[in-house]
Amino acid sequence: MAEHGKVAPARRRGLADEVADRIRDAVFSGAYPPGSQLREVELAEALGVSRGPVREALLRLEREGLVRSEWHRGSTVTTLSRQDVSELDSLRGALEHLAVGHVIAHASEADITAIEDAARRMERAADEHEMVRCDIEFHDAVYAAAHHQRLQDAWYAIRSQVHLFLLTRVGLNSDDYLSTIPDEHRELVAALRARDTEAALELFAVHRRRAFEVLTKDIR
Incomplete structure (x- = not known):
């Protein structure tokens, strides 16, 4: 937690950024069409990383509108209405x-x-x-x-x-x-x-x- 009058140290997010890039590229190449599930465990194994960076990456892609998350379905590639x-x-x-x-x-x-x-x-x-x-x-x-x-x-x-x-x-x-x-x-x-x-x-x-x-x- 930051002290009064100071900012907290920056947190490196390079790995999460790279994972987001890889997932985004896979979506855009057609590997994950709209509606496809994006399972943290499977993605982590495929990319050779822990689930933490995958979770951060999916959150970033959700902010971009490329991924949607629902409590009963997990993360899926956005299907446009x-x-x-x-x-x-x-x-x-x-x-x-x-x-x-x-x-x-x-x-x-x-x-x-x-x-x-x-x-x-x-x-x-x-x-x-x-x-x-x-x-x-x-x-x-x-x-x-x-x-x-x-x-x-x-x-x-x-x-x-x-x-x-x-x-x-x-x-x-x-x-x-x-x-x-x-x-x-x-x-x-x-x-x-x-x-x-x-x-x-x-x-x-x-x-x-x-x-x-x-x-x-x-x-x-």
Whole structure:
């Protein structure tokens, strides 16, 4: 316990952070789809660590919205409800609207090139899971180019949930996903490079709407 006027010593959480990264990567690679149970004992054994870091890691992932814990079920990978989908879509839309405006107003040529490079990586994606990862990295580049730290922080607060949103979309319907998504992102880059705010906002909205419509069609 800290003495009056002093802070307590910092607690090292490096191992828990690494465990959280490993579990997150396993979820995003499809090893643990939505609804999968995440058992502390099994994870600790697989990762070669004690249950303590696993428990801390699951708590961190719960704060990200990637994991949900219930007393009678333990920890499971989040299954998005229709309300979850709607809230994520509306919040993402608000953040992207602000991001697009700042990118067009403040992004350098190097920033736009970084966004374009992220879009090009999508052309080499081998499967849907890699494509979703590239999709998220594209949006990372957009928020970085906005040069608005609090906006970027807000994006990272929901980043894992948006990743799960896209994985859920692919799980429900992957028809033409690999073939159409790169083209969509090339159009987004072109509008940003042209500094065409109206076109960029419309294209980003259409991009979000397609995924939203797939999810809301099949999720109750």
